[in-house]
Amino acid sequence: GPYIKWLEENGGDREQLTAAKALTPPSGAPSCYKMSMPQELHYNRYIADSTIRLIEQSTEEDASPFFSWCSFPDPHLPIAPPKPYCDLYSPQQMPLPVGRDGELDDLPSIYERILAGKILPNGTDNRGLTDEHCQEMIALTYGMITHIDTEIGRVLDALEKSGQADNTIIIFLSDHGDMMGDHGLLWKAFYTFRGCINIPTIVSVPGQLGGQQCDALIAQIDLFPSLLDLCDLPLPGSDWGDKPTPFSRGAVRPLHTHPGHSWKDLLDGSKQSIRSTVVIENDDPSTGHQVHALVTSTHRLTIYPDSDEGELFDLQNDPWELFNLWYHPDHAGLRCKLTSQLLNDYVRETPWFPIPPWNA
Numbered sequence: 001g002p003y004i005k006w007l008e009e010n011g012g013d014r015e016q017l018t019a020a021k022a023l024t025p026p027s028g029a030p031s032c033y034k035m036s037m038p039q040e041l042h043y044n045r046y047i048a049d050s051t052i053r054l055i056e057q058s059t060e061e062d063a064s065p066f067f068s069w070c071s072f073p074d075p076h077l078p079i080a081p082p083k084p085y086c087d088l089y090s091p092q093q094m095p096l097p098v099g100r101d102g103e104l105d106d107l108p109s110i111y112e113r114i115l116a117g118k119i120l121p122n123g124t125d126n127r128g129l130t131d132e133h134c135q136e137m138i139a140l141t142y143g144m145i146t147h148i149d150t151e152i153g154r155v156l157d158a159l160e161k162s163g164q165a166d167n168t169i170i171i172f173l174s175d176h177g178d179m180m181g182d183h184g185l186l187w188k189a190f191y192t193f194r195g196c197i198n199i200p201t202i203v204s205v206p207g208q209l210g211g212q213q214c215d216a217l218i219a220q221i222d223l224f225p226s227l228l229d230l231c232d233l234p235l236p237g238s239d240w241g242d243k244p245t246p247f248s249r250g251a252v253r254p255l256h257t258h259p260g261h262s263w264k265d266l267l268d269g270s271k272q273s274i275r276s277t278v279v280i281e282n283d284d285p286s287t288g289h290q291v292h293a294l295v296t297s298t299h300r301l302t303i304y305p306d307s308d309e310g311e312l313f314d315l316q317n318d319p320w321e322l323f324n325l326w327y328h329p330d331h332a333g334l335r336c337k338l339t340s341q342l343l344n345d346y347v348r349e350t351p352w353f354p355i356p357p358w359n360a
Contacts, residue, residue, distance in 0.1 A: 022034055029132070030133065051068050054068050074144045075141050075144035108309035110289070156170070192280055218263050277295060
């Protein structure tokens, strides 16, 4: 797209993005190499510079308030940072993923087929993953993260220089995580392990105290209502319940036009939580699985439709999710309770849309 055009106009070689022109021959660690593209021609630089231009334009006399979606694809497959980031972290010093013998025996049967290479989620072959491979992946991923950190620093410096830092909400988050060798798995798929579903969320809001950490449950669908709430803007369709209609509605409970919850009150400390559960649905075309999961402050339950298999983890006593309790008779009651809660909360998260024609 535009980046490749920019790259070529600046004398860059798109082949330097690939393993074919890696700085050193790839070691065999999955999708890992040291990229030969100079950092000044890397797509991270292009993305940061594009955002900086937007910030600079926002200071012009006739400029409106700005919204920027500064979207870096990294860290992501291929795991291929350029210099100097590819050499910042020693693989030998990287901690290995935590595991246990017999862990696979307690998981749904699809994991055995994935680790045997009979199923390739998103084209990823999980066979032959060694400790050395894991350490190399982690070290290079840390390099990619540091690369992103550098470019975000340039964006924040530009925001500061523009004089708008004290009037700008900044949110750093991701779309998903990466298994990175946890449970012997790579990348992402239908997995609802913490490696995939726990994502960074860092928020800076003018006037709010910084340096705070919050352990409350939030979900990606909370981002939209949170941003609008922080900007004192109404949610689209939020006046639906006030519009005239030939019959009454909302007699049992208020009608919510968007499933998310604002986490504004979490930032100022007026609330300790905004939701008791998070519902996750994950459609994975490569395997055909449409798993649904419920996360609470203490447990994570995942159901596999058209199957009696599933996952149930005690997140307090088993934070690494190594002991699946789904099949244990002693936890059958808890499994039923959480399954019922998943059904209830999944329905409640469904928004009241589309707006009916009599309210158009």
